[in-house]
Amino acid sequence: MVSLISTVDTGHEDMIHDAQIDFYGTRLATCSSDATVRVFSVRNGSQTLEAELREHQGPVWQVAWAHPMYGPILASCSYDRRVIIWKETGGRWSKLHEHASHDSSVNSVCWAPYELGLVLVCCSSDGSVSVVSYTAAGTWDFKKINNAHTIGCNAVSWAPEVSAGSVLEGQPQKVTKRFVSGGCDNLVKIWREEDDQWVEEAKLDAHSDWVRDVAWAPSVGLKRQLIASCSQDRRVIIWSNDGTGTAWTPHELPTFSDVIWHVSWAVTGNILAVSGGDNKASLWKETLEGKWVCLNEVNLGKGQAGSMPGDAGTKTL
DSSP, X not given: OOOOOOOOBOOOSSOEEEEEEOTTSSEEEEEETTSXXXXXXXXXXXXXXXXXXXXXXXXXXXXEEOOGGGOSEEEEEETTSOEEEEEEETTEEEEEEEEOOOSSOEEEEEEOOGGGXXXXXXXXXXXXXXXXXXXXXXXXXXXXXXXXXXXXXXXXEEOOSSOTTTTTTTOOOOOOOEEEEEETTSEEEEEEEETTEEEEEEEEEOOSSOEEEEEEOOOTTOSOEEEEEEETTSOEEEEEEXXXXXXXXXXXXOOOSSOEEEEEEOTTSSEEEEEETTSEEEEEEEOTTSOEEEEEEEEOOTTTTOOOTTSOOXXXX
């Protein structure tokens, strides 16, 4: 059973667009149209503001925590066309790197599985996607996919690092970097690194309006892969792949009453959280018969289901 157990008064002066808990669940990062990122310590049901990060010059749409093996590192993306990577050292947060290769608002950032290194994928309203990597020489490098989505890209999500099933079957492991993107062309696309370049592996076409979010499920050692996508068409589609080829089968949840902004998987990879413009969050799970059913739904209250670039949000989470 899911219920809303607490709220956090963030102190932001404008709409909040994203909030992310770190790997250990002890820190919360939030970002807002007030152009700031705030980091809180959240322990024992209370929160303490650790830092207010003010390098951005426009609304900040999303934040993402890197894996803790690289230290306390946080990425943020903004309408100001920049991605900033922050690091905490000795209790103080500072700018570690600034990525400014995009020509329009950067809408989403996502860190790769830690086994692939310190690698960040970013997508923009200019239609491009960039992959930013920390090198062995201690510098930052990036590769850019131009025209990944016509008229803009809204969301990105990495595939699990483990090639599903290969460890269990005792086969040699070949690491393949993949991520999924969703855009204003109503498409979901899967990208694969090949010969040091990013190529389009699959194009998933089932939505009838902008794709607002995508999420690749953790595979937990199974061959089967799942990707969830949500759209302004009020639909959530779960794409499945049996691990034997590039064909993806769509499974559509019942149409929702309003636009769907966000989808997110549990770490077990079998429960999907959905939130949208009706300010409700719901949990979905697949039955043994292959049908997706709603486990629970919670009303988050006005404005608390999250917001996307250019949409309404809230000052309290």
